[in-house]
Amino acid sequence: MQVEVMKNILGENDSIAEDNRKFFHDKKIFVLNLMGSPGAGKTSLLEKSIEQLKSKLNLAIIEGDLFTAKDAERIDKLGIPVVQINTMGGCHLDAPMIQKVTNDLDIDSLDAVIIENVGNLVCPAEFELGENKKAVVLSITEGEDKPSKYPLIFKESSLIVLNKIDLLPYLNFDLERVKKELSVMNPRAKIIEVSATTGQGISEFCEWIRNEVEHEAF
Amino acid sequence: MQVEVMKNILGENDSIAEDNRKFFHDKKIFVLNLMGSPGAGKTSLLEKSIEQLKSKLNLAIIEGDLFTAKDAERIDKLGIPVVQINTMGGCHLDAPMIQKVTNDLDIDSLDAVIIENVGNLVCPAEFELGENKKAVVLSITEGEDKPSKYPLIFKESSLIVLNKIDLLPYLNFDLERVKKELSVMNPRAKIIEVSATTGQGISEFCEWIRNEVEHEAF
Numbered sequence: 470m471q472v473e474v475m476k477n478i479l480g481e482n483d484s485i486a487e488d489n490r491k492f493f494h495d496k497k498i499f500v501l502n503l504m505g506s507p508g509a510g511k512t513s514l515l516e517k518s519i520e521q522l523k524s525k526l527n528l529a530i531i532e533g534d535l536f537t538a539k540d541a542e543r544i545d546k547l548g549i550p551v552v553q554i555n556t557m558g559g560c561h562l563d564a565p566m567i568q569k570v571t572n573d574l575d576i577d578s579l580d581a582v583i584i585e586n587v588g589n590l591v592c593p594a595e596f597e598l599g600e601n602k603k604a605v606v607l608s609i610t611e612g613e614d615k616p617s618k619y620p621l622i623f624k625e626s627s628l629i630v631l632n633k634i635d636l637l638p639y640l641n642f643d644l645e646r647v648k649k650e651l652s653v654m655n656p657r658a659k660i661i662e663v664s665a666t667t668g669q670g671i672s673e674f675c676e677w678i679r680n681e682v683e684h685e686a687f
Numbered sequence: 688m689q690v691e692v693m694k695n696i697l698g699e700n701d702s703i704a705e706d707n708r709k710f711f712h713d714k715k716i717f718v719l720n721l722m723g724s725p726g727a728g729k730t731s732l733l734e735k736s737i738e739q740l741k742s743k744l745n746l747a748i749i750e751g752d753l754f755t756a757k758d759a760e761r762i763d764k765l766g767i768p769v770v771q772i773n774t775m776g777g778c779h780l781d782a783p784m785i786q787k788v789t790n791d792l793d794i795d796s797l798d799a800v801i802i803e804n805v806g807n808l809v810c811p812a813e814f815e816l817g818e819n820k821k822a823v824v825l826s827i828t829e830g831e832d833k834p835s836k837y838p839l840i841f842k843e844s845s846l847i848v849l850n851k852i853d854l855l856p857y858l859n860f861d862l863e864r865v866k867k868e869l870s871v872m873n874p875r876a877k878i879i880e881v882s883a884t885t886g887q888g889i890s891e892f893c894e895w896i897r898n899e900v901e902h903e904a905f
Contacts, residue, residue: 506725507808507837508829535809537836558839560778560809588836589809590725591753591778610828610851611726618755618806619725621776633828639857641884666859 482596486564489599492571499581499682502598504622505606506615507588510632512540513665514606514674515585519547521675526682529574531584533562540585550574561592564599581682590615594622601685604628609642616651624655628677635664700814704782707817710789717799717900720816722840723824724833725806728850730758731883732824732892733803737765739893744900747792749802751780758803768792779810782817799900808833812840819903822846827860834869842873846895853882 493500505511515530522528529550532541541553552573554566562584574582584600586593594603605626607615610633616623623629629651637644648660659677663670711718723729733748740746747768750759759771770791772784780802792800802818804811812821823844825833828851834841841847847869855862866878877895881888 506806506829507833508724508826510830534836536838539832539836558809558813560807587809588724589778589807591776591805591807592810595776608726608828610826610854611724612728614757615725618752618757620754636828636854636857639854 479595482564485568486597486599489564489567489571490601492568493582493599493601496576496579498576498579499685500598500600500602501581501583501678501681502586502593502600502603503583503606504586504590504593504603504626505588505630506590506608506611509588509606509608509611510665511585511588511606512543514630514632514663514671515583516543516547517665517668517671518675518678519544519549521671522678523547523549525679527578527580529579529582531567531570531574531582533566533585533587535559535587550579556587560587560589561596562586562598563596567598581678583678590619590622594625602627602681604630606630606632608633609640609644609647610636613642613647616647616654620654623651623658626655626658629655629658629660630670630674631660631662632665634662634669635667697813700782703786704815704817707782707785707789708819710786711800711817711819714794714797716794716797717903718816718818718820719799719801719896719899720804720811720818720821721801721824722804722808722811722821722844723806723848724808724826724829727806727824727826727829728883729803729806729824730761732848732850732881732889733801734761734765735883735886735889736893736896737762737767739889740896741765741767743897745796745798747797747800749785749788749792749800751784751803751805753777753805768797774805778805778807779814780804780816781814785816799896801896808837808840812843820845820899822848824848824850826851827858827862827865828854831860831865834865834872838872841869841876844873844876847873847876847878848888848892849878849880850883852880852887853885
């Protein structure tokens with residue numbers, strides 16, 4: 470019975486996600502669903518990237534979080550539009566939540582929206598939001614076994630960001646082995662190494678976003 | 688309607704959790720529900736601790752994971768009983784899953800069972816398993832803001848393990864501030880600093896477990 474309920478919830482979500490997708494497409498907006506564990510460094514990655522992106526793109530951020538507006542406050546300081554969604558304990562964003570907040574953005578002025586999902590390597594991958602692409606941030610401090618233990622999120626992502634790469638010398642983490650495993654698991658995904666602390670790889674992340682915005686078949 | 692369904696699911700879970708609690712109590716077994724993000728270091732903490740605990744306690748481990756048996760295989764190598772639960776994509780363990788696997792353990796020989804929950808800082812805190820105590824492992828690489836962003840799991844835990852403490856010199860992490868925040872958020876929780884890599888704090892974790900086993904009012 471739980472399975473049946475889950476199917477209904479997902480079915481309803483997918484239908485609203487399609488509405489969102491059509492809405493954003495009509496407005497010619499590229500939408501990225503950015504996922505990852507708690508503490509993978511999603512907000513830090515955005516902070517660093519916004520500095521480079523904001524002069525070239527009209528970008529807005531939708532922040533998903535359980536209760537606080539901490540991440541939205543961090544983004545707001547950078548002078549780009551940001552909307553906070555609080556899931557009130559819920560472990561992922563869903564399509565109706567996104568639909569509800571689109572009115573809070575000056576949609577017609579935007580080229581791209583990045584949605585930072587709730588910190589969670591499981592549930593967010595199951596809920597379409599109406600995005601063009603999914604990306605996952607994996608901090609290398611989380612360990613080599615995460616892709617094989619949480620395969621769905623890595624299989625569904627078009628971009629895999631290996632973050633906190635500056636800590637590599639202090640960890641037991643075989644970077645080449647993990648990259649190889651990821652490329653077998655998801656051959657079409659681009660993999661980039663990033664440090665939101667040192668700035669390494671941030672340009673590459675920004676370039677990927679800008680390419681996606683340009684090449685999206687609007 | 689989703690809220691109503693959730694209430695029913697939680698109600699049913701709580702009732703089976705009570706059965707589990709009574710079952711373990713009658714068998715005089717202390718049960719710990721060990722939670723934390725993906726990559727917080729739950730399995731590594733157990734590996735290090737089992738070396739110290741296994742000569743003093745009859746201990747078994749229940750491993751929760753989405754698909755793989757990787758963690759159970761790591762524990763099995765240490766020569767103590769381990770049972771794997773695969774949630775098949777589910778983001779937390781629940782009480783019926785625990786009830787089902789109790790027959791796979793030689794229950795009458797045991798003093799304690801540690802249940803390693805699915806790597807997730809949100810959902811596991813909502814589902815009682817029938818445990819005596821909850822503990823949460825937070826890797827300091829996850830960042831200072833995790834307690835305030837994911838309060839439930841930290842409020843419900845009797846023990847908070849700050850792991851990967853060996854990486855402190857390489858991080859922007861104000862340890863004293865976080866410990867103070869945690870002690871305000873949950874004054875009854877014990878907080879210990881651990882490195883599963885260097886072994887720091889492992890004895891303290893083991894002593895906490897042994898104290899709980901001894902002082903549990905059986």
